[in-house]
Amino acid sequence: MQKMTSTFLLIGHLILLIPLFSAEECVICDYFVLVGEPTAISCPIITLPVLHSDYNLTWYKNSTATPVTTERDARIHQQEGLLWFIPAMLEDSGPYECHVRSLNHSNKKTINLTVFKNDNGLCFNGKMKFEQKVMSTNTGKIICPDLEHFKDEDNNQPEVHWYKECKPGFLEDKRLLLAEGENAVLIHNVSLEDRGNYTCRMVYTYMGKQYNVSRTISLEVKEGPLQMRPEFIYPKNNTIEVELGSHVVMECNVSSGINGLIPFWQVNDEDVDSFDSTYREQFYEEVMPRGLAVSGTKFNISEVKVKDYAHKFFCHFIYGSEQFTAYIKLERPAWNMQGYLIGGGVSLVFLVFFTLFIYKIFKIDIVLWYRDSCHRFLCKKVSDGKIYDAYILYPKNRASCLYSSDIFALKILPEVLERQCGYNLFIFGRDDLPGEAVASIADEKIRQSRRVIIVLVPEPSCYSILEDVSEKQLAMYNALIQDGIKVILIELEKIQDYATMPESIKYIKQKHGAIRWKGDFSERSLSASTRFWKKVRYRMPSRKSGSSSGLHLLPKDFNSP
Ligand SMILES: *[C@@H]1O[C@H](CO)[C@@H](O)[C@H](O)[C@H]1NC(C)=O
Ligand SMILES: *[C@@H]1O[C@H](CO)[C@@H](O)[C@H](O)[C@H]1NC(C)=O
Ligand SMILES: *[C@@H]1O[C@H](CO)[C@@H](O)[C@H](O)[C@H]1NC(C)=O
Ligand SMILES: *[C@@H]1O[C@H](CO)[C@@H](O)[C@H](O)[C@H]1NC(C)=O
Ligand SMILES: *[C@@H]1O[C@H](CO)[C@@H](O)[C@H](O)[C@H]1NC(C)=O
Ligand SMILES: *[C@@H]1O[C@H](CO)[C@@H](O)[C@H](O)[C@H]1NC(C)=O
Ligand SMILES: *[C@@H]1O[C@H](CO)[C@@H](O)[C@H](O)[C@H]1NC(C)=O
Ligand SMILES: *[C@@H]1O[C@H](CO)[C@@H](O)[C@H](O)[C@H]1NC(C)=O
Ligand SMILES: *[C@@H]1O[C@H](CO)[C@@H](O)[C@H](O)[C@H]1NC(C)=O
Ligand SMILES: *[C@@H]1O[C@H](CO)[C@@H](O)[C@H](O)[C@H]1NC(C)=O
Numbered sequence: 177m178q179k180m181t182s183t184f185l186l187i188g189h190l191i192l193l194i195p196l197f198s199a200e201e202c203v204i205c206d207y208f209v210l211v212g213e214p215t216a217i218s219c220p221i222i223t224l225p226v227l228h229s230d231y232n233l234t235w236y237k238n239s240t241a242t243p244v245t246t247e248r249d250a251r252i253h254q255q256e257g258l259l260w261f262i263p264a265m266l267e268d269s270g271p272y273e274c275h276v277r278s279l280n281h282s283n284k285k286t287i288n289l290t291v292f293k294n295d296n297g298l299c300f301n302g303k304m305k306f307e308q309k310v311m312s313t314n315t316g317k318i319i320c321p322d323l324e325h326f327k328d329e330d331n332n333q334p335e336v337h338w339y340k341e342c343k344p345g346f347l348e349d350k351r352l353l354l355a356e357g358e359n360a361v362l363i364h365n366v367s368l369e370d371r372g373n374y375t376c377r378m379v380y381t382y383m384g385k386q387y388n389v390s391r392t393i394s395l396e397v398k399e400g401p402l403q404m405r406p407e408f409i410y411p412k413n414n415t416i417e418v419e420l421g422s423h424v425v426m427e428c429n430v431s432s433g434i435n436g437l438i439p440f441w442q443v444n445d446e447d448v449d450s451f452d453s454t455y456r457e458q459f460y461e462e463v464m465p466r467g468l469a470v471s472g473t474k475f476n477i478s479e480v481k482v483k484d485y486a487h488k489f490f491c492h493f494i495y496g497s498e499q500f501t502a503y504i505k506l507e508r509p510a511w512n513m514q515g516y517l518i519g520g521g522v523s524l525v526f527l528v529f530f531t532l533f534i535y536k537i538f539k540i541d542i543v544l545w546y547r548d549s550c551h552r553f554l555c556k557k558v559s560d561g562k563i564y565d566a567y568i569l570y571p572k573n574r575a576s577c578l579y580s581s582d583i584f585a586l587k588i589l590p591e592v593l594e595r596q597c598g599y600n601l602f603i604f605g606r607d608d609l610p611g612e613a614v615a616s617i618a619d620e621k622i623r624q625s626r627r628v629i630i631v632l633v634p635e636p637s638c639y640s641i642l643e644d645v646s647e648k649q650l651a652m653y654n655a656l657i658q659d660g661i662k663v664i665l666i667e668l669e670k671i672q673d674y675a676t677m678p679e680s681i682k683y684i685k686q687k688h689g690a691i692r693w694k695g696d697f698s699e700r701s702l703s704a705s706t707r708f709w710k711k712v713r714y715r716m717p718s719r720k721s722g723s724s725s726g727l728h729l730l731p732k733d734f735n736s737p
Pocket of ligand 6: 351
């Protein structure tokens with residue numbers, strides 16, 4: 177079949193290209209015709225039926241000496257170089273020879289004619305088809321071949337009728353069009369469904385008789401270049417994470433079946449170079465196999481700025497009357513987990529240390545503030561049954577001494593702790609009644625106190641500590657060991673040597689330290705908000721709401737200025 181096709185195609189080409197006598201001929205010159213239909217065969221070595229030229233062409237049947245007749249009403253005859261069968265019969269199959277003679281040249285060629293019958297139930301013979309190809313998605317053409325010798329008396333081409341798989345009507349598909357004057361059918365937007373067996377047929381009238389002239393074409397659809405609708409390869413409405421200040425190439429690729437698509441970038445409803453003059457777009461295009469093309473545009477963001485995170489970058493292209501859009505959005509990278517953990521851990525440790533540090537520095541103020549607010553908002557405390565907030569123990573000084581422990585204990589302490597802070601103190605020498613037994617009073621009063629404040633002075637010689645040592649020691653013993661009463665040591669002056677002090681005082685000093693009085697007797701030193709007094713207040717119990725202002729206390733012999 178392929179051979180026959182090539183024969184016909186070859187003839188078609190020779191008509192245009194090859195001069196009168198040609199060495200290029202069909203090798204196996206196969207012709208075929210449906211039984212009962214007419215056919216006209218041209219000699220393959222003659223490429224043009226040149227009437228005026230000085231050569232004689234003669235057809236012979238099967239190398240007999242007698243040429244085929246030129247009688248026009250004979251069923252088989254030759255005329256103007258053509259061998260006619262009107263119509264062909266099955267027995268006409270076989271070889272025919274054409275002889276060409278000119279003055280000093282001679283040539284001959286044998287052709288083979290096959291007269292065939294249609295396949296059962298079909299309007300064609302499956303082995304006798306012309307093969308034609310069209311490309312999908314393109315516009316294709318089916319040509320009804322070798323009809324050029326079949327003209328009516330007015331030299332007009334009779335009408336050609338078309339059938340697909342022997343059925344008419346397929347031309348109703350709007351994609352299919354009869355090509356006027358071409359014996360062809362145009363197919364727009366060829367698809368695979370257009371494959372098939374097309375039969376074209378016309379009615380030829382010769383000597384008053386009508387004959388069918390039909391050809392069958394097997395149409396093959398080759399996959400043509402994809403005439404695809406352009407689409408974005410990238411971006412895909414996606415987000416990318418980029419660090420501030422980093423370099424990004426913003427690329428937009430569009431794939432399409434056509435060249436010349438021009439994508440372009442926009443951001444914030446303006447061109448990117450208006451948005452930032454350093455964003456210079458660069459257009460590029462790459463032609464791919466099968467007629468595909470990738471069109472692209474890109475620009476560099478050499479340093480990502482904060483404003484770049486604020487907008488979507490849109491890539492557009494226009495195809496037909498439509499605008500297509502895809503965007504890309506820049507985002508700051510999410511916190512990287514490791515960094516977060518390390519950073520968080522360090523921060524946490526730092527925070528803890530900082531908090532401890534702050535607490536250490538402001539511990540006293542914080543506690544005092546807390547007590548104060550607690551007092552203000554009336555945090556109720558269960559009564560512990562004690563009367564005094566502190567029992568004051570101090571050495572009675574002799575007249576000649578520098579240290580005024582009397583003044584401190586009898587005037588300054590009450591002024592600050594009682595008058596300003598609202599504590600209730602028991603001060604020996606102020607609150608005891610004359611004649612009471614010192615030891616028994618001390619014992620009882622300490623039990624009724626929440627704290628014991630011991631005022632210390634550096635020079636034992638200056639004071640008659642011994643005067644009431646046993647009393648003190650007894651009291652302290654009770655306080656420290658039995659009742660767990662807290663003891664506050666106040667040094668009126670720096671004490672270098674605790675060696676001479678009683679054991680219990682050494683013990684307290686070692687365990688809880690002592691508070692040193694640095695003030696004088698000025699008014700400033702008498703303010704409860706000085707450091708010294710804050711320290712003392714810190715060690716003092718928090719005031720009971722009930723015992724705060726003037727219930728038990730009130731200085732008895734110290735009247736404030
Ligand atoms: C054709 O010629 C061959 C010999 O060349 C002969 O055997 C054959 O019978 C001939 N056929 C016809 C149809 O004349
Ligand atoms: C062609 O044939 C005719 C008659 O048969 C003859 O007169 C003529 O000379 C021939 N021409 C050539 C070129 O052979
Ligand atoms: C015939 O041959 C001669 C020389 O051999 C040549 O000059 C002449 O052109 C030829 N004629 C044709 C018609 O080919
Ligand atoms: C002619 O064609 C027929 C059928 O196609 C084939 O059987 C035969 O061998 C051919 N003859 C020649 C000489 O090519
Ligand atoms: C064309 O005809 C052949 C028989 O010759 C058949 O096998 C084939 O299926 C037909 N093609 C289509 C597309 O119907
Ligand atoms: C061919 O396809 C294109 C695009 O798919 C369409 O616009 C056009 O109308 C089609 N042509 C015909 C004749 O159907
Ligand atoms: C032409 O072919 C058609 C369909 O096969 C048939 O109906 C019609 O009779 C034929 N015409 C002639 C003149 O053979
Ligand atoms: C865009 O197309 C160009 C050229 O084909 C290619 O080099 C580049 O990698 C593509 N970029 C993306 C993001 O697809
Ligand atoms: C973008 O930056 C690259 C280097 O990273 C450079 O090669 C390229 O030329 C730049 N393109 C444009 C359009 O500035
Ligand atoms: C991408 O976004 C554009 C504009 O917002 C929208 O027109 C388009 O349909 C989106 N494309 C996809 C694939 O979601």
